[in-house]
Structures are given as C-alpha cells and as structure tokens.
Amino acid sequence: MTVRGIGTWYRYWSRRSGVNEHHPAEGPVDASPEGQSAPLTSSPIGAPTASHGRAAFHVEPPVSQPPRPATILTVANQKGGVGKTTTAVSLAAALAELGFRVLLVDLDPQGNATSGVGLRARVEAYTIYDALVEEGDIGETIEVTAIPNLYVVPANLDLAGAEIELVSAFNREQKLRRVLDPIRPAFDLIIVDCPPSLGLLTVNALSAGDGVIVPIQCEYFALEGLGALRRNTDLIRAQLNPSLQIVGFVLTMLDARTRLSQQVVEEVRTHFGDLVFNTRIPRSVRLAEAPGFGQPITVFDPASRGAMAYRRLADEVLQRLDLNANGHSQEHLQEGVG
C-alpha cells in the first residue's frame, strides 16, 4: 500500500524548494526536465475550501512565492482512548483530500497513527525516534502514504524510551520544534498525534505547535484531567511557545440518543464555550473499523457519517486558523484562552 518515502520525499521537496537537493540514497539527481526545473507545486491556501472533491485544488502559485511554513497542530489529551489518534488521522486525511499538503507526525510509541494510515510500525523503520533522540535527519523519516498529499513520520516502540532519554538533552522541551523547523516550508499543515500522558513527548508537541486540538470523549469523567492540560498549555505558552493557542475542543464518540452524551455536551460547552467545535464526531462502527484496514475513514468509507463529520471538522479548523486568508494563521487565533 505504501512505499518507503526517502527518495520520493526528497525528490518532492527539492522540486518544491527548487534547490535540487537530493538524498545520497537516491543516486544522481533526477535529470528529467520535470525533476530539474519544475516550479513550486501548488498550495491550496488562498483557494476556496467549499468543495471536498479530490484534486479540487490545483492552483499554481507564481514560482517566486516563497512557501509559507506549515501550521503545526497538536492533538492532545492525556486521557487514554478519547479519540486523539482517530482525530489526528481523520483530520489529516480530510485536509489532504482538500489538497493541503499534510504531514502526520506520530509521537506515540503505540504507533497507532502510523498504522492508521497503512504503515506497519516496523521495528527496523526509521522513525520520529531517530530524528528526536538520535538527531537523525527528519527528512529521512518521512514516508508517503497511499493517500495523495498525506505524508507520515512514523513511530514505533523505540519512542517509549524517549521520555527518559531526552531528560538530559539540551533544551529537551523544544526538540520537536527544532526537528520540524527545516521541513515546515514543505507542508501546509503538520498534525502531531500525542501519547496519553503529559510527559516530555506531549510537552514537546505543545512546544512545537501553533495550535492544540483537544478531543473529549462523550463519557463519564470527560472533563477529568483537562484542568491539568490547560495549566500545562498556559505554562508552555508563558515559557516556551508564546504562539500556542487552543484551536478547539472536539467532542468524540457522541451517541446523540443517550442522555449521558447530551449531558457531556452541555458540560463541555459550559466550561469551554465557543472553543468547542460545532462539529461533533458520532460514535460509529465504521470509524472503529477503519484503523484495522490501515485507512483513514475518508478513504475507508468516504460517505459514512464519521467521514462527513471529520470533513466538517476540517472546515471548522481551517476557518479558525484562517488558512484561506493571506497572512499567518497564528495572528488570527483566538487570544487569551487556554
């Protein structure tokens, strides 16, 4: 389903950046006319987002237009099993479907985002661990997926040691930001899937992010731990990353028929007001089945309720980031919340 991404990604990146950079493993630089002088590829930012059709965006910007660094979105909640990975994968796929160049970064040793887009979290694979802890080249970790415009930096169990191994590292909270910096211009959006903890990996993801999306499962104790997450977000904003904002809280696994779900919706709304996305993700068997097939819901069952919900969420996220306007997204995020 997927192919190893090193050569492909480097060729892709060098075409975009026009630097003819290539990875040694690739052999000689592609000598085809396309490989040598292709203009910067299209960025949909600036184009309308009304259509969900594939390849809806093919706007060729002028060659002189510098690529804008990707907006980094972190999907976090230290509570386990609330829908972080499902949200990260589905949102990434919905945005890629719109034509945005999306990089999904798996920052969870469980590797669920990796397998969710069809890659096996192989032991021998070159992963985020190598870039984060071993100071390897992030470009070499990027793999292409079967979904157009969607790339992934995989994770596997190696990453479980990172929390401890990073402790002694210089500026350990900012490592991910530094690792992602050089590749930001190659993408429109980078989506980071966090593990269920508030440890160093999540702190790194929050320090790197422009925005955080918090999935909340419509269950008992839905708000549990969110105070700690908000305090952490405040601390990180104050000390490490002033541009970090909460983009929104998204209610997941909603069963609209139950009183409990309705209660949770009301409670979350009371606490977080307009920060709660209007889009609610329904509990759906198809969403639960999709990871088993290594496909995001938008591919696994494009017309399903889950797929439609995540497309609506993608629209809302784009609106909140103001990614259709010119100018930097952070300037348009809501101030003073977190």
Ligand SMILES: Nc1ncnc2c1ncn2[C@@H]1O[C@H](COP(=O)(O)OP(=O)(O)OP(=O)(O)O)[C@@H](O)[C@H]1O
């Ligand atoms: N809307 C949904 N409807 C039905 N099942 C869902 C839905 N969202 C997620 N699931 C399922 O619930 C489980 C937990 O979801 P997911 O892995 O996305 O949560 P998570 O927060 O990433 O978990 P972890 O904290 O372990 O990383 C998975 O089996 C997933 O397939």
Ligand SMILES: [Mg+2]
């Ligand atoms: Mg997960």
